[in-house]
Amino acid sequence: MTPQELRYATTHEWVHVGLDERGEKIATVGISAFAIEALTDLVFMDLAKVGTQVTAGESFGEIESVKAVSDLYSPVDGEIVAVNEALIKKLETLKDDPYGQGWLIKVRLKDESALDDLLDYDAYQKQCAEEGH
Amino acid sequence: MTDTLAKTPLADWHAAHGGRMVDFAGWLMPTHYSSIVEEHLATRTAVGVFDISHMGRLWFVGDAAARYVDSLVTRATAAMSPGRIRYALVTNDAGGILDDVLVYNLTTTANEPARLVVVNASNRPKLLNWFAAHPAPAGVELRDGTVATAMIAVQGPRAIELVAPLTSSPVGELKYYTACHARLGDVEAVVSRTGYTGEDGFELIVPAAAAERLWQGLVEAGAQPVGLGARDTLRLEAGMPLYGHELNEQIDPYQAGLGSSVDLQKPSFVGQATLAQLRDDAARPRRVGLAVAGRRIPREGATLLSAERLIGHVTSGTFSPSLERTIAMGYVEPAFSPPGTELVVEVRGHRDTATVVALPFYQRGAAPQRAASLSSAGKGSIA
Numbered sequence: 001m002t003p004q005e006l007r008y009a010t011t012h013e014w015v016h017v018g019l020d021e022r023g024e025k026i027a028t029v030g031i032s033a034f035a036i037e038a039l040t041d042l043v044f045m046d047l048a049k050v051g052t053q054v055t056a057g058e059s060f061g062e063i064e065s066v067k068a069v070s071d072l073y074s075p076v077d078g079e080i081v082a083v084n085e086a087l088i089k090k091l092e093t094l095k096d097d098p099y100g101q102g103w104l105i106k107v108r109l110k111d112e113s114a115l116d117d118l119l120d121y122d123a124y125q126k127q128c129a130e131e132g133h
Numbered sequence: 134m135t136d137t138l139a140k141t142p143l144a145d146w147h148a149a150h151g152g153r154m155v156d157f158a159g160w161l162m163p164t165h166y167s168s169i170v171e172e173h174l175a176t177r178t179a180v181g182v183f184d185i186s187h188m189g190r191l192w193f194v195g196d197a198a199a200r201y202v203d204s205l206v207t208r209a210t211a212a213m214s215p216g217r218i219r220y221a222l223v224t225n226d227a228g229g230i231l232d233d234v235l236v237y238n239l240t241t242t243a244n245e246p247a248r249l250v251v252v253n254a255s256n257r258p259k260l261l262n263w264f265a266a267h268p269a270p271a272g273v274e275l276r277d278g279t280v281a282t283a284m285i286a287v288q289g290p291r292a293i294e295l296v297a298p299l300t301s302s303p304v305g306e307l308k309y310y311t312a313c314h315a316r317l318g319d320v321e322a323v324v325s326r327t328g329y330t331g332e333d334g335f336e337l338i339v340p341a342a343a344a345e346r347l348w349q350g351l352v353e354a355g356a357q358p359v360g361l362g363a364r365d366t367l368r369l370e371a372g373m374p375l376y377g378h379e380l381n382e383q384i385d386p387y388q389a390g391l392g393s394s395v396d397l398q399k400p401s402f403v404g405q406a407t408l409a410q411l412r413d414d415a416a417r418p419r420r421v422g423l424a425v426a427g428r429r430i431p432r433e434g435a436t437l438l439s440a441e442r443l444i445g446h447v448t449s450g451t452f453s454p455s456l457e458r459t460i461a462m463g464y465v466e467p468a469f470s471p472p473g474t475e476l477v478v479e480v481r482g483h484r485d486t487a488t489v490v491a492l493p494f495y496q497r498g499a500a501p502q503r504a505a506s507l508s509s510a511g512k513g514s515i516a
Contacts, residue, residue, distance in 0.1 A: 066169045067164065
């Protein structure tokens with residue numbers, strides 16, 4: 001996946017929507033390279049379990065750096081069908097491959113309307129540029 | 134927002150070199166440039182430079198300056214030899230801590246008798262009011278040198294390699310907690326063998342206009358610029374209290390484990406009578422170090438429990454880069470303060486085991502790798 005293909009929440013999570021083998025829409029959720037760079041010195045991550053219902057705008061986990069702890073907010077509505085357990089054990093992967101091996105959760109979409117509120121790549125880049133100042 | 138903040142003479146340098154600038158006690162200061170862990174480890178293994186110009190530098194000048202300062206701090210500083218520095222506390226009548234300070238016996242550059250008192254940035258306005266409310270005798274002049282000067286800390290095992298060549302004065306012979314006037318090139322400076330990291334190092338006070346050239350020279354000589362983030366992780370590993378976290382006006386020096394910084398035998402000072410009573414009061418919460426089992430960091434306000442009962446709270450916590458584990462400080466009921474006591478810490482609804490350990494967590498000379506291997510040796514002894 002390239003960053004240009006993704007949609008973004010203002011809280012820095014990215015989403016990619018694809019189809020599973022049954023043809024159901026599955027959203028893969030991660031956090032942007034910009035956010036990972038800003039967090040720095042990651043020490044801990046906790047994610048909700050498979051089977052948890054998530055709601056757009058609500059927390060599905062937390063990520064902790066030496067500086068501070070931050071909530072992770074779901075950009076979509078649905079049920080968690082996979083959690084990246086390998087990532088929890090090796091947080092450096094977030095830095096190395098934020099849009100690939102660094103994915104956090106996969107969600108079977110229940111309602112797609114939340115997708116309309118997400119930013120495209122250009123709009124997200126603009127937000128990051130403003131935050132960077 | 135940033136327009137209203139005070140700026141050190143190095144603020145523009147920080148911003149131009151990747152410093153992430155934040156509001157700290159009303160000053161625009163860098164939290165980090167590269168990463169907190171990288172800057173922390175550079176200080177432990179090599180040398181870091183810290184802009185600490187936000188700290189207050191108050192000169193009390195005149196023949197009676199020593200006696201006046203002595204009447205307001207917990208240690209005997211009037212009889213100190215020239216060049217000596219003491220860590221001391223400024224307390225109120227109830228024995229509560231108004232600030233923790235360094236008192237230098239140092240003349241001004243014009244050779245006037247003086248005491249230099251270095252105070253926390255957040256407490257400078259409060260202390261200026263406190264001094265005004267406790268008027269000095271005639272002949273003592275208070276000169277606030279904070280804005281006219283800069284203060285730079287050079288900390289780490291290689292600090293001496295960087296500082297010694299800057300001057301013909303024998304600063305390498307300065308003992309821990311002493312200071313002298315020295316010329317750094319063409320600049321008049323105060324050089325002290327002090328710091329807040331647990332490492333060997335120096336703190337340099339220079340005219341504001343000379344700060345950037347000195348700083349740049351130190352960076353070019355190989356020092357890593359270090360922000361407030363690593364300053365905090367370093368001092369926490371070294372077991373040093375931070376005002377506003379471990380220290381405040383509701384806490385007295387004995388609770389904070391700073392009884393050795395209170396000299397009850399010295400001539401009278403504000404708070405002395407109350408402190409004489411508090412010394413033997415063993416009922417109040419005590420400051421402790423905590424080794425936390427998990428990676429979730431208990432930060433200020435996290436609660437400490439034993440047998441489902443609230444017995445204390447956390448005042449600072451972090452991931453220790455040197456020990457590669459979670460550490461914290463807090464206050465607990467005295468019965469739970471002996472090292473080895475196991476507690477439960479609650480962090481955002483999750484519970485973890487915390488073991489009381491002796492402070493400091495980290496001692497100078499223990500290489501980070503060595504400290505890390507000790508940290509896995511067993512509970513109760515991580516340093």
